[in-house]
Amino acid sequence: MNPVVHFEMPYDDQARMVMPQVARAGGEVLGEPVQIPGIGGYVSFMDTEGNRVSMLHPLPRGTARS
Numbered sequence: 001m002n003p004v005v006h007f008e009m010p011y012d013d014q015a016r017m018v019m020p021q022v023a024r025a026g027g028e029v030l031g032e033p034v035q036i037p038g039i040g041g042y043v044s045f046m047d048t049e050g051n052r053v054s055m056l057h058p059l060p061r062g063t064a065r066s
Helices: 020-022
Strands: 030-037 042-046 052-058
Touching: 020 030, 020 042
Parallel strands: none
Antiparallel strands: 030 042, 042 052
């Protein structure tokens, strides 16, 4: 069986999904969040079960992509 290598977890409430929230919930942020030009903000973290997960905060709809 091939492992899942990508899925997205979009969100609307950034305050609820920011890296301090991950740490308070027992996860571990892996590195600093980065801005991907024309895409949005991206960060990876380990959840409480040891799974590596990434979140993408997309740019608002209608934002021009480079």
